[in-house]
Amino acid sequence: MSFPFHTLMVQGTTSDAGKSTLVAALCRLLADEGLRVAPFKPQNMALNSAVTADGGEIGRAQALQAVAARIAPHTDMNPILLKPSSDIGAQVVIHGKVRADMNARDYHAYKPVAMQAVLESYRRLRAQYDAVLVEGAGSPAEVNLRERDIANMGFAEAVDSPVILVADIDRGGVFAHLIGTLACLSDSERARIVGFVINRFRGDLSLLEPGLRWLEQQTGKPVLAVLPYLHGLFLDAEDAVASVQAQQGAFRVVVLVMPRISNHTDFDALRAHPEVDLQMIGPGQPIPPADLIILPGSKHTRADLDWLRAQGWQAALQKHLRYGGKVIGICGGYQMLGQDVADPHGVEGEAGISPGLGLLDVTTELTREKRLQQVGGTCAFADAQVAGYEIHMGVSDGPARERPVFFIDGRPEGARSADDQVLGTYLHGVFDTPAACTALLEWAGLHSTQAVDTAALREQSLDRLAEAARPLLQALKALFA
Structure with missing residues (x-):
């Protein structure tokens, strides 16, 4: 069994573009092929967290991705967790333990130290697993945060990782999101992107194909996959509170x-x-x-x-x-x-x-x-x-x-x-x-x-997610065959 990259990073044009679920899907696909695969998110900002077997705290999304990879969650999978306590401050958790409370400006100055913790965890995972699938945070187009970046392209450049860029078509403006994100990147960062994924598509794919061809001509980069909108998934949310009310029982x-x-x-x-x-x-x-x-x-x-x-x-x-x-x-x-x-x-x-x-x-x-x-x-x-x-x-x-x-x-x-x-x-x-x-x-x-068996529902959803993302894995293998 093989995978074309030892490390692959998934970045998004926006928050909630589908980075977490895409990493989870690829973790499940590679694990089912017999590879030892680990999820990794250098820096996460979320109030939904999980406790690991080694007694630390990581983002909930990385715990879910570990389940997808059929391994136990570990603090190395999310070395920096920021838990907001106000609009400008957060509790800083490093390697699973609270390090300090910092305001945004102080944490920005602290990032070189945080980056060392990130690289320590990444190197440990790289030594233990066949593949490391990395999730970015927010968007790499946030140019105000480029200096000392440890969450997106700053990390990708530090470890020489290729990047997939994913965009959510359901919220509209998908081509503008992709083109605009590329325009905000440096030449070396732009070169790192191996292709695009368009997420949460519903409708007639033939009507989207002219836009896909235009996007590839404009950027010189392939659209690796168009993933469908999957209804009824039971997956742990990274942060946002679900707005849909259940209203099904008495x-x-x-x-x-x-x-x-x-x-x-x-x-x-x-x-x-x-x-x-x-x-x-x-x-x-x-x-x-x-x-x-x-x-x-x-x-x-x-x-x-x-x-x-x-x-x-x-x-x-x-x-x-x-x-x-x-x-x-x-x-x-x-x-x-x-x-x-x-x-x-x-x-x-x-x-x-x-x-x-x-x-x-x-x-x-x-x-x-x-x-x-x-x-x-x-x-x-x-x-x-x-x-x-x-x-x-x-x-x-x-x-x-x-x-x-x-x-x-x-x-x-x-x-x-x-x-x-x-x-x-x-x-x-x-x-x-x-x-x-x-x-x-x-x-x-x-x-x-x-009774509701949440573990079984989660497993079923991960398998559905993985099956939907199978064309992406095939495209990646073909691209770098």
Whole structure:
């Protein structure tokens, strides 16, 4: 088995052009051909992250790509992860561990140091695998970021990698995106692009062919593949919150989308559940009638707590509980449900203490050390196994913890209110375990015999994605035969 490149980089004309899914598809195709293949993203900016077996934190997309490659996710696959804490600042995670909080200007100055971490990880992967498939970030056309670039062409030039440029035709202007991106590149960067991929096409391909011929004549570069728009894929989102509401079942679940929401992939299983009507409620929207309201994780708990109150949602939560509804808080949402959230060290910003929603008898203190761990155990109130992961900076304690949600390695985890209407846990991914999902939904009032196997849905989607991208792999092999 062979692949024409040891390293191949996928860059996009825009964010969300399809870089992540294209790398995942190629990882699955090469793995199925018997190659040892690893995904790699030098720098990722996302609040959706995953915990690796080596106890680090990487972008969710790279964890999905590792699954596609049939290997365990590792911190070398995403050596630099930026987790935004404001419009101009982010927590900087290097090799899976928090290094510092930096504003944009300070991080830009720090990039030469970050590049060394990137190259260390890349060299380790290159030594271990037959192929390394690299995902860029955003677009290489961002000329204001060219100096000290480590995410796109700066990395490609440093390791002498060829590049595929992918554009999303579904958003319109695909030819302008491709031509315009090339125009923003230097001669050496432009020469690195071996061809184009047009993504998410739907319609009659014959009507597109004159444009493809024009593009190839204008640029001297081939269109390697036109990939179809695939409906119904079940894949972990890198960052953007899905805007489509499920509205397929009778059991109403509302997730409160706060400005710094993190790991909203926690709710993918609910979105796919045939008996659940999942709604993501954001700024300016009233909380509709629901059976269950979920407060998700947050990168900045106290700021999102203030924002929640400003939306008038605290009163809506109290009304929801008076009418017998249930509430679940996950990670930062769990912290918000307590009596107060203290940040004595200024971990998330200015040091201080904020009153919580007072729905769970626990208090939280944010700590400098981030807990990163894959965990498994049993449900405390049902006969069900659970698996998930923890990513949080804080410790919660109080009388409500005497009524735990789970037992992890024998230790109690999470808390429930005395009236059993409110539940909080630090575990992300709890709905991905079918038995735990069923137990939590039954606790909330849905007595269901159905369950969603998210792992199976993910595998089916990866296989569909790979089959759709097979012409691209064949084109690459033919181009460099």
